[in-house]
């Protein structure tokens with residue numbers, strides 16, 4: 033569906049030169065849902081605008097739905113839906129008129145655009161709002177109308193630029209449900225941008241991480257987490273008395289060598305806190321790619337060695353850990 037090579041955009045404004053997108057290569061297969069993830073100003077929208085033929089690349093090439101974006105922009109536009117960051121609908125127009133106008137704009141006949149509008153109103157839960165003006169809709173309803181407008185021409189490829197920004201968590205979840213349903217119903221390829229980490233993690237099959245105009249990672253969310261960050265297992269270990277402790281000995285967890293020996297057979301990096309509580313307990317942290325299996329293994333190994341595990345916690349890697357590891361910055365903090 034998409035094949036971009038060396039795609040570049042440099043803006044020149046007065047004395048300022050902004051290298052917004054610096055020669056990216058990206059492929060999207062038919063049917064994929066790909067999220068472009070990155071902080072503000074990373075170059076996500078500029079990339080989308082080049083792929084949708086709205087902005088001419090400074091260098092590089094992109095083929096979208098089989099057409100070159102520079103040589104055949106009209107063909108590209110006939111094959112795509114694009115939902116930008118602003119609301120697409122005219123504020124004082126009625127919902128149904130907006131949809132019909134969009135259909136006319138794409139050259140559909142009146143029977144076809146009326147049928148398509150009715151189908152999309154139903155599919156996107158906008159039934160009953162046909163006669164309302166766009167400005168009277170809620171934020172979530174407006175965004176769903178945007179999606180309907182983007183789908184009027186039956187595009188095989190849909191671009192969404194930050195579809196859920198500004199929506200409350202309920203409206204975000206609702207929009208995602210509808211996007212998922214649209215995808216199932218029409219089998220579209222979807223490319224979207226977001227700076228919501230949880231959205232990219234939960235919804236996207238592939239995440240393309242963009243920073244300073246460059247792609248710094250491109251993989252499934254679980255591959256990214258496996259390759260670029262670790263799970264963290266935290267255990268509070270107390271002096272043991274049960275399990276395999278030799279009788280009469282009271283093993284002390286501040287005996288770091290013993291602790292480390294007990295945990296040596298499993299994977300990951302083991303670190304112990306310097307601090308020892310009044311009752312002799314101390315905290316052990318294990319960074320590992322497989323926290324879900326390492327946690328029970330570590331508890332068992334410590335029990336067998338004679339320690340008592342007072343509490344255990346598993347924090348699984350997030351896409352923010354991935355971004356932090358790749359860039360040294362937290363995307364969550366930048367977005368905030």
Ligand SMILES: Nc1ncnc2c1ncn2[C@@H]1O[C@H](COP(=O)(O)OP(=O)(O)OP(=O)(O)O)[C@@H](O)[C@H]1O
Nearest residue numbers: 043045050052070071072073074075076077078079
């Ligand atoms: N028309 C323009 N003229 C000059 N600079 C621009 C223009 N459009 C974008 N830029 C700059 O290009 C860089 C990338 O912007 P872009 O909008 O692509 O980022 P983004 O990742 O989509 O950010 P956001 O999440 O805030 O939308 C930014 O530094 C931006 O200021």
